[in-house]
Amino acid sequence: xxxxxxxxxxxxxxxxxxxxxxxxxxxxxxxxxxxxxxxxxxxxxxxxxxxxxxxxxxxxxxxxxxxxxxxxxxxxxxxxxxxxxxxxxxxxxxxxxxxxxxxxxxxxxxxxxxxxxxxxxxxxxxxxxxxxxxxxxxxxxxxxxxxxxxxxxxxxxxxxxxxxxxxxxxxxxxxxxxxxxxxxxxxxxxxxxxxxxx
Numbered sequence: 001x002x003x004x005x006x007x008x009x010x011x012x013x014x015x016x017x018x019x020x021x022x023x024x025x026x027x028x029x030x031x032x033x034x035x036x037x038x039x040x041x042x043x044x045x046x047x048x049x050x051x052x053x054x055x056x057x058x059x060x061x062x063x064x065x066x067x068x069x070x071x072x073x074x075x076x077x078x079x080x081x082x083x084x085x086x087x088x089x090x091x092x093x094x095x096x097x098x099x100x101x102x103x104x105x106x107x108x109x110x111x112x113x114x115x116x117x118x119x120x121x122x123x124x125x126x127x128x129x130x131x132x133x134x135x136x137x138x139x140x141x142x143x144x145x146x147x148x149x150x151x152x153x154x155x156x157x158x159x160x161x162x163x164x165x166x167x168x169x170x171x172x173x174x175x176x177x178x179x180x181x182x183x184x185x186x187x188x189x190x191x192x193x194x195x196x197x198x
Contacts, residue, residue: 023036023037023051027049028048028049028050028094029046029049029050029051029094030046030049030093030094031046031088031090031093031094031096034046034088034096042054042055042056043085043086043098044098045096045097045098046094046095046096047095047097047136047137047140048094048095049094049095052132054126054128054129054132055128057124057126058126060154060155060197061100061124061125061126061154063154063196063197064124064152064154064157064196064197065084065085065100065101065124067195067196067197067198068101068122068124068152068191068196069082069084069101071189071191072101072103072120072122072189075187075189076103076187077187079105079106079107080103080104080105080106080119080186080187081103081104081106081109082101082102082103083101083102083103083104083114084100084101085098085099085100085101086098087102087113087114088112088113088114089102089113089114089117089118089121090113090114091117091141091144095140096113097121097137097140097141099118099121099122099123099137100122100123100124101120101121101122101124102114102118102120102121102122103118103119103120103148103186104116104119105119117141117144117145117146118141118146119146119147119148119186120146120147120148120149120150120186121137121141121146121148121149121150122151122152123137123149123150123151123152124151124152124154125151125152125153125154125155133151134151138162142162142164142168142169145164145167146164147163147164147185147186148161148162148163148164148172148185148186149161149169150162152193152196154196154197156176156177156193157176157177157196157197158174158175158176158177158193159173159174159175159176159181159193159196160173160174161173161174161181161183163185172185175192175193176193177192177193177194178192178193178194179192179193180192181193
């Protein structure tokens with residue numbers, strides 16, 4: 001993950017001049033600034049106006065995302081929908097995240113993004129995103145009121161689920177290897193972590 005910010009003045013020293021990929025200098029970035037970024041296989045997210053760029057994921061990551069998507073989709077109730085990244089979650093004008101997987105209320109969705117807090121956000125860890133997913137992204141989703149946040153480690157393999165309790169995340173379920181991972185919320189789902197990377 002390579003963070004990039006447009007908060008410093010440009011090479012000419014003038015605020016408002018163009019920076020990398022035509023991004024403005026001298027102010028925090030917003031969701032509108034993301035529209036001009038290239039579709040180059042990288043993931044572009046904003047946290048408090050700072051651009052976070054993540055490289056394309058590796059095969060094991062994508063296998064875990066795909067297998068978990070199928071399990072979540074097959075169990076999903078009609079009023080909810082499951083999405084794969086890239087799909088923008090707009091928490092604020094200057095904070096836009098793209099969880100690997102998300103579950104949202106159909107009523108909250110637009111054609112372009114989710115301008116609301118997801119019911120569930122899931123991240124599959126990669127070496128380049130591990131700290132971002134476990135610390136910064138988790139704290140932003142917690143503060144926004146996302147009720148459920150899961151982290152999958154495909155190398156172990158393991159799954160750790162948190163649930164919002166009085167505004168703070170508390171562990172709801174954990175499983176590794178061939179141990180069963182079972183949750184009832186946001187809807188009943190069960191599997192073993194090794195199935196996600198098989």
